[in-house]
Amino acid sequence: MRTESRFEQYDLNLNLPDPLxxxxxxxxxxxxxxxxxxxxxxxxxxxxxALVDDIAAAGYESVAVGLIHSYLNDAHERMVGxxxxxxxxxxxxxxxxxxxxxMREYERFxxxxxxxxxxxLMKSYLGRLAGRLAEEGAACPIFLMHSGGGIIxxxxxxxxPVRLVESGPAGGAxxxxxxAARYGLDKVLSFDMGGTTAKICLIKNQTPKTxxxxxxxRTYRFKKGSGMPISIPVIDMVEIGAGGxxxxxxxxxxxxxxxxxxxxxxxGPACYGRGGDKPAVTDADLVLGKLDANNFAGxxxxxxxxxxxxALTDVLGNTLDMDAATAAFGLxxxxxxxxxxxxxxxxxxxxxxxxxxxxIAFGGAAPLHAGRLCExxxxxxxxxxxxxxxxxxxxxxxxxxxxxxxxxxxMKLSAFEPNLIRTLLSELKAEATGFVRTCDTEADVLSxxxxxxxxxxxxxxxxxxxxxxxxxxPDAATFERLFAEDYTKLFGRPVAGMDVxxxxxxxxxxxxxxxxxRIAEAPAGAAxxxxxRRRVFDPALSDFTDATVVLRDDMVSGATAAGPAVVTEDETxxxxxxxRHAIRQPDGCIDIRLKKGASQ
Numbered sequence: 330m331r332t333e334s335r336f337e338q339y340d341l342n343l344n345l346p347d348p349l350x351x352x353x354x355x356x357x358x359x360x361x362x363x364x365x366x367x368x369x370x371x372x373x374x375x376x377x378x379a380l381v382d383d384i385a386a387a388g389y390e391s392v393a394v395g396l397i398h399s400y401l402n403d404a405h406e407r408m409v410g411x412x413x414x415x416x417x418x419x420x421x422x423x424x425x426x427x428x429x430x431x432m433r434e435y436e437r438f439x440x441x442x443x444x445x446x447x448x449x450l451m452k453s454y455l456g457r458l459a460g461r462l463a464e465e466g467a468a469c470p471i472f473l474m475h476s477g478g479g480i481i482x483x484x485x486x487x488x489x490p491v492r493l494v495e496s497g498p499a500g501g502a503x504x505x506x507x508x509a510a511r512y513g514l515d516k517v518l519s520f521d522m523g524g525t526t527a528k529i530c531l532i533k534n535q536t537p538k539t540x541x542x543x544x545x546x547r548t549y550r551f552k553k554g555s556g557m558p559i560s561i562p563v564i565d566m567v568e569i570g571a572g573g574x575x576x577x578x579x580x581x582x583x584x585x586x587x588x589x590x591x592x593x594x595x596x597g598p599a600c601y602g603r604g605g606d607k608p609a610v611t612d613a614d615l616v617l618g619k620l621d622a623n624n625f626a627g628x629x630x631x632x633x634x635x636x637x638x639x640a641l642t643d644v645l646g647n648t649l650d651m652d653a654a655t656a657a658f659g660l661x662x663x664x665x666x667x668x669x670x671x672x673x674x675x676x677x678x679x680x681x682x683x684x685x686x687x688x689i690a691f692g693g694a695a696p697l698h699a700g701r702l703c704e705x706x707x708x709x710x711x712x713x714x715x716x717x718x719x720x721x722x723x724x725x726x727x728x729x730x731x732x733x734x735x736x737x738x739x740m741k742l743s744a745f746e747p748n749l750i751r752t753l754l755s756e757l758k759a760e761a762t763g764f765v766r767t768c769d770t771e772a773d774v775l776s777x778x779x780x781x782x783x784x785x786x787x788x789x790x791x792x793x794x795x796x797x798x799x800x801x802x803p804d805a806a807t808f809e810r811l812f813a814e815d816y817t818k819l820f821g822r823p824v825a826g827m828d829v830x831x832x833x834x835x836x837x838x839x840x841x842x843x844x845x846x847r848i849a850e851a852p853a854g855a856a857x858x859x860x861x862r863r864r865v866f867d868p869a870l871s872d873f874t875d876a877t878v879v880l881r882d883d884m885v886s887g888a889t890a891a892g893p894a895v896v897t898e899d900e901t902x903x904x905x906x907x908x909r910h911a912i913r914q915p916d917g918c919i920d921i922r923l924k925k926g927a928s929q
Contacts, residue, residue, distance in 0.1 A: 359372075421452065432737035476561060477563060481764065501724050503537065505689040506727075515533060526571065537565075538565045542560050570587070600636050614661070688708050735835045742830075859879065
């Protein structure tokens with residue numbers, strides 16, 4: 330049954346994701362807690378003990394415990410956990426009331442099973458990592474990035490490893506938020522494109538947008554709704570199969586399609602000369618002149634343009650009657666349009682107009698495509714920071730210690746209970762702060778409060794941010810006003826006469842972010858020295874054009890490069906379209922803007 334939704338409405342052979350835990354490995358007990366947390370059928374400890382003996386005899390090393398409505402009353406789950414600890418002391422136990430104490434049984438059970446599924450592997454790995462580092466004399470504490478954009482202790486990560494899913498891309502969003510703070514930008518679109526995927530995230534007021542549910546193991550790769558939901562705090566990103574290694578093919582409708590298949594690192598794109606015979610995005614970039622065959626990865630890898638041309642011709646050109654350059658143009662336009670369309674949809678879903686945003690691009694492939702993406706989206710300004718190729722890793726160093734605690738307690742505004750709310754949020758604050766204190770016992774800890782609200786009868790909620798004053802002195806009128814404002818922004822108008830429900834309460838404890846000094850932006854100065862020139866295809870002109878090639882290391886503060894131009898470095902290459910010009914800012918960012926009088 331899952332969520333009773335069909336992610337591909339007309340596909341008669343719909344493939345749903347296989348459950349992590351097959352039916353024959355699920356065990357039941359007689360008990361029931363109702364939707365208000367009251368015990369309807371008590372749990373018999375003797376029944377649990379007999380069941381745990383059967384589980385122990387089967388030889389399991391990790392057990393997930395999920396019972397109906399345990400997010401409101403965890404007494405029965407705790408009893409099961411106690412019996413498991415007594416009778417299976419070597420087993421690892423995950424309780425849904427600890428891993429994801431939120432309503433919606435399918436999402437909660439799926440999350441606790443995922444946590445139990447990876448816990449033995451992660452706990453063993455993290456233990457070995459700590460041990461090896463200690464042997465090498467590294468006595469410093471070890472921290473890990475989590476999917477919500479913060480850092481947690483090794484012990485917390487080992488207990489809740491499901492929170493590490495998507496932690497790498499989260500680092501990239503933190504990196505982009507830090508760059509946004511340096512420039513005082515309140516509306517930023519982060520664009521991270523690597524070898525297999527592209528990830529897009531909205532960042533407002535220097536804070537990445539977050540969500541509390543995301544999907545893994547999609548059966549239709551990158552198709553929303555086709556995966557297993559994981560209910561944990563996560564930075565909200567849209568992810569599509571568009572990376573340097575994404576492969577192209579022609580479908581039954583004679584249209585060029587890119588991804589989700591990827592060349593990987595072995596054999597890699599055809600241009601690597603390692604046996605790849607299918608065209609990847611990198612092959613198109615090479616044929617279009619965006620990459621230098623003799624200076625890829627700082628000259629450490631020699632690229633083969635003839636291999637790329639042959640792969641493009643064999644797979645796309647012969648079928649569609651076009652030469653290699655035209656096939657490369659088609660491939661690049663398809664992948665750029667896929668990314669642009671994903672960004673448009675993501676913005677519309679969040680009630681945002683991307684024309685008001687600045688793009689920050691990072692990842693090895695993003696600077697190659699970001700300029701064209703800005704043209705398609707009507708974005709006038711693009712920043713490519715130094716270290717763009719390893720932006721996610723830099724983001725890890727910028728992230729605060731943080732932990733978000735959630736709990737589902739259903740409440741209508743017509744039955745508002747200020748004392749209960751105050752107690753609930755205080756408990757969540759203490760829980761989240763306790764996790765942060767395992768990382769830093771002395772730093773100041775800030776608390777960010779959020780409630781998820783909806784009109785009665787609706788299926789999903791929207792997040793409403795509260796100040797600490799509003800959280801600790803709750804008032805129904807204030808909650809309703811904040812909800813109406815955010816609902817109107819998303820959907821155009823509020824719904825008059827409808828009661829409002831609160832379903833989930835959240836507190837994120839975080840150490841204060843480092844002070845980020847605003848940079849004094851440099852005015853446009855002299856043109857950067859030209860290293861060489863080469864022919865580069867400009868898709869807006871549908872033709873090759875003579876482009877200036879500039880070494881990023883040669884660009885001093887204020888140095889400019891007018892498009893068409895190419896800015897090269899060891900980690901990536903920045904393509905400046907004909908419609909743009911670039912200025913090197915004092916912090917090393919390449920600031921690319923629309924030329925005066927140029928059209929998008």
